[in-house]
Amino acid sequence: MEIRIENLSYIYGQGTAYEKKALDNISLTIHGGEFIGIIGHTGSGKSTLIQHLNGLNKATSGAIYVDGKNICEEGYSMRDLRFQVGLVFQYPEYQIFETTVLKDVCFGPKNQGLYSEDAEKQAREAMRMVGLDESYEQKSPFDLSGGQKRRVAIAGILAMKPKMLVLDEPTAGLDPKGRDEILGVLRDLHRKQEITVVLVSHSMDDVADYADRIIVLDKGKILYDDVPEKVFTHVKELEEVGLAAPQVTYIMKALRQEGWDVKDTVTTLPEARDQILKELGAGAAFAGRSQDGLTGGKADD
Amino acid sequence: MLKDITLGQYYPGNSIIHRLDPRVKLMGTMVFIVSLFAFGSVSAYLLATLAIAVVVTTSKIPLKYILKGLKPVFVLMLITVLFNLFLTPGRTVWKFWKLSITAEGIRFAIHMAVRLTYLIIGSSILTFTTTPNSLTDGLETGLGFLNVFHVPVHEIAMMMSIALRFIPILMDETDKIMRAQEARGADFHSGGLIRRVKAMVPLLVPLFVSAFRRANDLALAMESRGYHGGAGRTKMKPLVYRRRDVAAYIAMAVYLILMILLKFFVKIPVNIL
Numbered sequence: 001m002e003i004r005i006e007n008l009s010y011i012y013g014q015g016t017a018y019e020k021k022a023l024d025n026i027s028l029t030i031h032g033g034e035f036i037g038i039i040g041h042t043g044s045g046k047s048t049l050i051q052h053l054n055g056l057n058k059a060t061s062g063a064i065y066v067d068g069k070n071i072c073e074e075g076y077s078m079r080d081l082r083f084q085v086g087l088v089f090q091y092p093e094y095q096i097f098e099t100t101v102l103k104d105v106c107f108g109p110k111n112q113g114l115y116s117e118d119a120e121k122q123a124r125e126a127m128r129m130v131g132l133d134e135s136y137e138q139k140s141p142f143d144l145s146g147g148q149k150r151r152v153a154i155a156g157i158l159a160m161k162p163k164m165l166v167l168d169e170p171t172a173g174l175d176p177k178g179r180d181e182i183l184g185v186l187r188d189l190h191r192k193q194e195i196t197v198v199l200v201s202h203s204m205d206d207v208a209d210y211a212d213r214i215i216v217l218d219k220g221k222i223l224y225d226d227v228p229e230k231v232f233t234h235v236k237e238l239e240e241v242g243l244a245a246p247q248v249t250y251i252m253k254a255l256r257q258e259g260w261d262v263k264d265t266v267t268t269l270p271e272a273r274d275q276i277l278k279e280l281g282a283g284a285a286f287a288g289r290s291q292d293g294l295t296g297g298k299a300d301d
Numbered sequence: 302m303l304k305d306i307t308l309g310q311y312y313p314g315n316s317i318i319h320r321l322d323p324r325v326k327l328m329g330t331m332v333f334i335v336s337l338f339a340f341g342s343v344s345a346y347l348l349a350t351l352a353i354a355v356v357v358t359t360s361k362i363p364l365k366y367i368l369k370g371l372k373p374v375f376v377l378m379l380i381t382v383l384f385n386l387f388l389t390p391g392r393t394v395w396k397f398w399k400l401s402i403t404a405e406g407i408r409f410a411i412h413m414a415v416r417l418t419y420l421i422i423g424s425s426i427l428t429f430t431t432t433p434n435s436l437t438d439g440l441e442t443g444l445g446f447l448n449v450f451h452v453p454v455h456e457i458a459m460m461m462s463i464a465l466r467f468i469p470i471l472m473d474e475t476d477k478i479m480r481a482q483e484a485r486g487a488d489f490h491s492g493g494l495i496r497r498v499k500a501m502v503p504l505l506v507p508l509f510v511s512a513f514r515r516a517n518d519l520a521l522a523m524e525s526r527g528y529h530g531g532a533g534r535t536k537m538k539p540l541v542y543r544r545r546d547v548a549a550y551i552a553m554a555v556y557l558i559l560m561i562l563l564k565f566f567v568k569i570p571v572n573i574l
Binding site: 016051054056079082083086087088089092094095096097107108111112142156157160 | 366480483503510
C-alpha cells in the first residue's frame with residue numbers, strides 16, 4: 001500500500017488559548033515495503049504526524065491519499081484504514097485490559113468481525129511473530145514484565161494483519177536487550193512478511209541501524225527526507241535542532257580528523273567495522289564473517 | 302472531543318482579575334452567588350449583569366469561551382426550567398392534556414434560568430482566572446480558622462489540589478487510550494446502550510490501572526521529598542493582600558450595598574402577565 005501526504009497542516013486546539021501549529025505543510029510519500037525512520041526532537045510533531053496515517057487525527061488542511069483515495073473525504077471507511085495501518089502507540093502496554101494475553105491480542109481481530117476461532121488463530125500467529133509462545137496465552141498480561149507487556153501490545157496490532165506497521169517510540173523505557181529484541185522483531189516482519197514499517201524514535205542509533213529512509217522533523221516541518229548516510233552528513237544542523245548523528249558516525253569523523261582514511265558517512269556498526277579493518281589492512285580476513293553475522297542495514301536486502 | 306469542555310479549565314492571562322488574591326476571588330464568587338438567590342428582582346438581575354459584564358471585560362476572557370462552558374450543563378438547566386414551568390401550582394395560563402403552565406411557573410422558570418446561568422458564569426470566571434493551585438491555596442488560607450475545630454484543612458486542600466491537578470492528566474490519558482483502542486478497531490460512538498457500555502471496558506480498565514499507578518508514584522515521590530502533612534509547612538508564595546485586593550473587597554461591599562438598596566427603594570413594576 002502507498003500513502004501520499006500532500007501539504008498537510010494540523011493545528012491543535014484551534015480557537016482556544018492553547019492553539020498550537022503541530023504540523024506545517026508536510027508532503028511525503030510512503031511506498032509499500034519501505035522501512036522508514038521518523039526522528040525529531042520532543043514536540044516536533046512526530047506523534048501527531050503518524051496519527052494522521054490511520055485517520056485518528058483529522059488534517060486541518062491538506063490531503064492524505066491511501067492507494068489513491070483521499071481519506072479526508074466523506075464516506076471513507078476509517079475503520080478499514082485502521083486495520084490496514086496498524087498503529088502502535090507510545091507505551092502501548094498501557095492499553096492492555098483483558099484478563100489473559102490471548103484475549104487481549106484477540107481484541108483487534110474480533111473488532112474486524114472475525115469469529116473466535118479465526119481471531120485466536122491470527123492472535124497466536126501474531127504472538128509467535130513477537131516471540132511469545134503458548135505458555136503466555138493464559139497468563140494475565142498484568143503479571144508480565146515491561147518488555148513482555150510491550151510485545152503483547154504489539155502482537156495485539158499485528159493480529160489484525162496490517163499492511164503497514166507504524167510504531168511510536170517502541171523502545172522507550174526498555175533495557176538494551178528488550179530494545180534489540182523489539183527492533184529485531186520489526187526487522188524480521190519487514191523482511192519476511194514484507195510489511196511496511198514506519199518507526200518513530202529519537203534514538204539515532206536505532207533509526208540508523210534499521211531504517212532505509214529517514215525523515216527528520218523539526219517544529220512541524222520536514223527538515224530532511226533521505227537515506228541515512230545522506231541525512232547524517234548534516235551533523236551540525238541535526239545538533240542545532242536538538243538531535244545528533246549515531247555515535248559511530250562521530251567516531252568515524254574523529255578517526256578521519258586523526259588522519260585515517262575512512263568514510264565519515266558511515267551510520268552503522270558493521271559498516272564502520274569493515275571500514276576500520278580495511279584501513280588496518282585486515283579487511284579481507286574478516287569480510288566473510290560480516291555476511292552471516294552482524295550485517296548492517298540493507299546489506300542483504 | 303474531551304478538549305471541547307471548557308467549564309472549569311484555567312484560561313491563562315495576565316489581567317487584574319487573574320492577579321487578584323484567590324481569597325478575594327473566592328469571596329467575590331460567594332457574594333455574587335448569594336446575591337443572585339437572596340435578591341430576586343429584575344433590578345437586582347440588571348445590577349448582577351452589570352457586575353458580571355465589568356468582571357468579564359477586565360478579565361479579557363473571550364465571551365465566546367465563557368458561553369462555551371455553559372454547553373455541558375445546558376441539558377440540566379433545561380430540565381430544571383421545564384420542571385419549574387410545569388409543576389408549579391398557581392394560576393393556570395395554558396393547559397394541554399395533564400400538563401398546565403401557570404403564571405407562577407413561568408416566573409419561577411425565568412428566575413431559575415437566569416440564576417443558574419449566572420451561577421455558572423460567575424463560578425467559571427473564578428476557575429478561568431485562577432490556577433487550581435492558587436485556588437486551593439486560597440481555600441486553605443481562607444478556611445485556616447477551621448483548624449481550631451480540628452478540621453484537617455491542609456489535608457483537604459492537598460487532596461483537592463491533587464484531584465484538580467489530575468483532571469487534565471486523566472483526560473489526556475483517556476484520550477490517548479481511546480485512540481489506542483480505536484487503532485485496534487474499537488468503536489466508542491455507535492451501537493445501542495449496552496454495546497456502548499461494553500465498549501467502555503477497554504477504556505476504563507487501563508484508565509483505572511494507570512490512575513492507581515500514578516497515585517502510587519505520587520505518594521512515593523511525596524514521601525521521598527519528606528512530605529508529612531501540613532504542620533510546620535511553609536509556602537513558596539505566601540498569599541499577601543495587595544492594594545488591588547483591598548479595592549476588590551470595596552467593590553464587593555459596594556455591590557452588596559447597592560443590592561440591598563435596590564431591594565428596599567427601587568421597585569421596577571413587572572407585569573409580564
